Amino acid sequence: MCKKENLSTVLKSVSKPGRYTGGEFNQIIKKKEDVAVRFAFCFPDTYEIGMSNLGVRLLYEALNREERVWCERVYAPWLDMDEKMREHGIPLTAHESGDVLTDFDIVAFTLQYELCYTTMLHMLDLAGIPMLASERGEDFPIILGGGPCTYNAEPIADFYDIFSIGEGEEALPELCRLYEQMKADGSYTKAEFLHAAARIPGFYVPSLYDVRYNEDGTVHSYTPKHPDVPKRVKKRIIEDMDKAIYPEKLVMPYIETVHDRITLEVYRGCIRGCRFCQAGMVYRPIREKSPETLCRQAKCLYENTGYDEISLISLSISDYSSLSELTDGLLSWTNDEHVNLSLPSLRVDSFTEELMEKISTIRTGGLTFAPEAGTQRLRDAINKNVDEEDLLRAVNIAFSAGKSSVKLYFMQGLPTEEMSDLDGIADLAGKVIGTYYKNPKRNKARGVQVTVSVSCFIPKPFTPFQWEAQDDLETLEAKQEYLKDKITDRRIRYHYHNAKVSRLEAVFARGDRRLAPALMLAAKEGVVFDAWDECFDYDRWMDIFERTGIDPAFYANRRFGLDECLPWDVIDCGVTKQYLRLERDRAYQNITTPSCAENCNGCGANKLGGKNRWCK
Amino acid sequence: MVQVITDDTLLERPRTLRLRFSKVGSLQYISHLDLMRTMTRALIRARLPLWYTQGYNPIPHLVFATPLSVGTESRCEFLDVRIVKNVDPDAVLAAANATLPQELRILEVYYPEAKFNALVYSEYEIKIVSDAITDGYLSRASELLWQKPLTVTKKTKAGIRDVDISGGIRKLELNQDGNSLQIHAVLAANSAEFLNPELLIRILKEKTGILLGDPMQEHYSILRIDDYTEDMARFR
Numbered sequence: 001m002c003k004k005e006n007l008s009t010v011l012k013s014v015s016k017p018g019r020y021t022g023g024e025f026n027q028i029i030k031k032k033e034d035v036a037v038r039f040a041f042c043f044p045d046t047y048e049i050g051m052s053n054l055g056v057r058l059l060y061e062a063l064n065r066e067e068r069v070w071c072e073r074v075y076a077p078w079l080d081m082d083e084k085m086r087e088h089g090i091p092l093t094a095h096e097s098g099d100v101l102t103d104f105d106i107v108a109f110t111l112q113y114e115l116c117y118t119t120m121l122h123m124l125d126l127a128g129i130p131m132l133a134s135e136r137g138e139d140f141p142i143i144l145g146g147g148p149c150t151y152n153a154e155p156i157a158d159f160y161d162i163f164s165i166g167e168g169e170e171a172l173p174e175l176c177r178l179y180e181q182m183k184a185d186g187s188y189t190k191a192e193f194l195h196a197a198a199r200i201p202g203f204y205v206p207s208l209y210d211v212r213y214n215e216d217g218t219v220h221s222y223t224p225k226h227p228d229v230p231k232r233v234k235k236r237i238i239e240d241m242d243k244a245i246y247p248e249k250l251v252m253p254y255i256e257t258v259h260d261r262i263t264l265e266v267y268r269g270c271i272r273g274c275r276f277c278q279a280g281m282v283y284r285p286i287r288e289k290s291p292e293t294l295c296r297q298a299k300c301l302y303e304n305t306g307y308d309e310i311s312l313i314s315l316s317i318s319d320y321s322s323l324s325e326l327t328d329g330l331l332s333w334t335n336d337e338h339v340n341l342s343l344p345s346l347r348v349d350s351f352t353e354e355l356m357e358k359i360s361t362i363r364t365g366g367l368t369f370a371p372e373a374g375t376q377r378l379r380d381a382i383n384k385n386v387d388e389e390d391l392l393r394a395v396n397i398a399f400s401a402g403k404s405s406v407k408l409y410f411m412q413g414l415p416t417e418e419m420s421d422l423d424g425i426a427d428l429a430g431k432v433i434g435t436y437y438k439n440p441k442r443n444k445a446r447g448v449q450v451t452v453s454v455s456c457f458i459p460k461p462f463t464p465f466q467w468e469a470q471d472d473l474e475t476l477e478a479k480q481e482y483l484k485d486k487i488t489d490r491r492i493r494y495h496y497h498n499a500k501v502s503r504l505e506a507v508f509a510r511g512d513r514r515l516a517p518a519l520m521l522a523a524k525e526g527v528v529f530d531a532w533d534e535c536f537d538y539d540r541w542m543d544i545f546e547r548t549g550i551d552p553a554f555y556a557n558r559r560f561g562l563d564e565c566l567p568w569d570v571i572d573c574g575v576t577k578q579y580l581r582l583e584r585d586r587a588y589q590n591i592t593t594p595s596c597a598e599n600c601n602g603c604g605a606n607k608l609g610g611k612n613r614w615c616k
Numbered sequence: 617m618v619q620v621i622t623d624d625t626l627l628e629r630p631r632t633l634r635l636r637f638s639k640v641g642s643l644q645y646i647s648h649l650d651l652m653r654t655m656t657r658a659l660i661r662a663r664l665p666l667w668y669t670q671g672y673n674p675i676p677h678l679v680f681a682t683p684l685s686v687g688t689e690s691r692c693e694f695l696d697v698r699i700v701k702n703v704d705p706d707a708v709l710a711a712a713n714a715t716l717p718q719e720l721r722i723l724e725v726y727y728p729e730a731k732f733n734a735l736v737y738s739e740y741e742i743k744i745v746s747d748a749i750t751d752g753y754l755s756r757a758s759e760l761l762w763q764k765p766l767t768v769t770k771k772t773k774a775g776i777r778d779v780d781i782s783g784g785i786r787k788l789e790l791n792q793d794g795n796s797l798q799i800h801a802v803l804a805a806n807s808a809e810f811l812n813p814e815l816l817i818r819i820l821k822e823k824t825g826i827l828l829g830d831p832m833q834e835h836y837s838i839l840r841i842d843d844y845t846e847d848m849a850r851f852r
Contacts, residue, residue: 006832006833006835008835008836008837009827009831009832009834009835009836010831010832011645012645012686012687013831017645017686018642018645018646018647018650021642021645022642023641023642023643023717023718023719024717025654025658025715025716025717084831088830088831088832090832252654252657254642254643254646254650254651254654255646255647255650256649256650256653303661304661305657305661306656306657306658306659306660306661307657308660338668338674338675
């Protein structure tokens with residue numbers, strides 16, 4: 001263990017040393033002798049990104065409420081610090097205690113996006129923990145994974161002992177209790193513990209399944225090794241959001257983080273069912289918090305943190321059934337206290353003048369809408385039930401209030417897309433500009449600026465488009481160039497994401513266990529921070545795939561068979577495969593599906609129970 | 617929660633409240649702006665009746681007496697904050713400390729008389745541990761730091777210049793104990809002339825080759841212990 005004094009010279013030589021020091025206000029310190037389970041919660045990216053993550057803040061609270069559990073935080077050191085750590089043999093440690101990860105009972109990673117996988121493996125390496133689960137003996141901590149990527153954790157399954165599927169606020173403390181109990185009564189061995197954990201709802205133990213592949217490379221089957229291990233692991237949900245644990249105070253970072261504010265989770269799930277969207281499906285059934293609970297939580301968090309901004313987080317904030325009540329309740333004190341209210345994820349069809357006037361960050365900041373597709377035909381196919389009329393009305397409200405810039409999000413490479421749909425993006429942007437100049441109330445002192453931001457479609461598990469192929473790289477890049485040539489109006493700024501990044505994401509999003517050697521080789525060769533522009537190296541990945549005998553096109557660019565066994569079929573997210581198949585067929589017929597608020601469409605998530613708003 | 621406001625009536629004109637505080641340990645690694653944000657939030661948590669600027673994006677008004685370099689600890693920092701109601705300084709001290717990490721302690725709270733420009737000097741204790749600090753190092757270091765002029769290359773607004781910093785040294789005492797050098801210095805610390813104690817270390821590093829070895833064994837610390845006016849009275 002390094003003394004703080006020994007680290008001071010190193011800390012003074014790296015950028016943003018505040019990332020590594022710990023000691024923040026509201027951090028939770030417990031006595032090691034008083035706890036039975038030491039839990040290291042690792043975020044596989046830098047401190048600034050990890051501290052902003054709502055999931056970490058939530059689970060840190062949920063776990064630390066357990067008297068016998070001490071949950072600490074771990075973040076990935078940036079490249080300069082990483083180099084010094086390797087040079088001087090400084091191991092990766094947790095923020096609160098400064099202890100090395102091998103001192104912990106459970107080391108957990110929250111997996112928010114596929115491109116963090118190499119960083120995650122890198123952290124295991126820095127901690128002196130073997131990457132492969134099969135190489136870790138009894139003396140190493142249990143390595144646990146959670147977060148959205150666990151809906152298809154197969155590419156990383158070989159590195160983990162156990163996954164927490166779904167919402168962890170109740171599941172993780174249950175796991176810790178099992179651990180403590182087995183250690184106390186002497187029945188604990190790693191294998192016994194994992195087998196027992198597999199019997200707790202929501203826990204997936206990858207080593208307890210036999211995976212077989214067909215000759216054509218597709219999955220043949222996932223077979224549990226024991227009769228008491230579930231064929232499919234059903235995700236956990238919090239039944240009553242009002243009664244669920246939510247932090248009353250937050251660890252306050254010293255340095256600036258990406259989202260340095262109060263994030264207030266308003267509700268889970270989404271009623272819309274856009275066919276490309278994984279989050280909208282896997283967070284069903286829709287469960288809301290009451291406005292009373294939210295107002296209470298917001299006030300409490302404000303008083304305990306001193307933050308000057310509250311962000312209302314959800315997949316689609318304007319669909320929250322008590323939005324007026326909530327905003328009125330908050331506005332009764334936020335303006336006086338100089339606290340800004342932020343409402344990201346606003347839908348075009350529910351954007352009103354009232355909202356515009358009330359919400360400070362809308363008044364002062366930029367406006368963003370997400371039509372996602374340029375033509376009504378394609379918007380119908382992807383079930384983004386938004387009319388051109390709605391969009392123009394929404395931007396008009398903004399323009400009338402004096403705003404002169406707006407950002408529009410689109411996707412390219414969507415299933416059923418034709419070039420005319422791409423033309424539609426340019427046309428729509430043009431119509432927004434036309435709307436501006438036709439608006440007599442506009443800010444005549446300024447010209448209009450429309451930013452069009454187009455990302456690449458990635459087929460994601462548990463969406464109606466999970467079987468679809470992503471366009472190959474040449475096509476993706478050609479489409480980007482095509483749109484660039486089409487958009488000639490200087491008042492339109494066109495942004496597009498690196499298609500190579502999207503391709504790599506697609507490989508891992510729909511990958512299976514045979515990707516593990518590639519990940520391991522990448523990590524061993526120092527590939528890290530793939531989500532960062534300055535570190536991402538596509539050619540290096542293609543080389544790694546070649547050397548490990550993997551064809552990335554098999555995962556990214558292949559249309560999966562509709563009757564194929566999918567690697568993620570071992571997980572049950574609530575929504576049924578039949579429903580996804582039905583939605584996919586509707587997409588190809590350009591038929592829309594109404595929202596849950598209008599009609600229950602029988603997606604299947606209601607069988608998970610919970611106090612939900614719309615499910616029958 | 618300690619009630620800090622003594623009288624709920626809004627003052628006709630905002631008043632200035634001064635806090636003297638210490639900033640040690642992990643806090644030495646955060647920037648000036650970070651500290652500003654940290655203090656602002658703590659004072660909001662302590663329910664201090666802060667004055668906010670007018671305009672598009674209102675923010676509270678906090679001013680620090682001197683710049684705070686990353687890597688320097690301090691037992692004597694000053695922060696002025698503008699408030700709109702009368703407060704009890706002792707209550708503010710208690711409330712603020714209750715909501716601050718241990719390494720950031722408010723030592724005194726009061727309504728100030730002197731302005732920050734009356735703060736002219738700062739006193740530092742510097743300690744350097746290095747394998748290159750061998751027998752007889754003390755006299756070499758003393759000779760070096762006591763020379764006039766004492767030139768150092770600085771990046772100023774006018775470009776990269778050689779600057780003589782000897783005029784900013786009010787007092788300088790050196791001591792050696794094995795491979796450790798202690799420097800006790802009183803240096804200029806006002807807006808017209810601010811002598812960063814890091815410069816003394818830099819001179820020693822460049823001219824005598826210390827702190828170039830294993831960073832796990834060699835280290836230095838800078839602690840600001842007090843502040844003074846022109847006539848060397850304690851600044852308050």
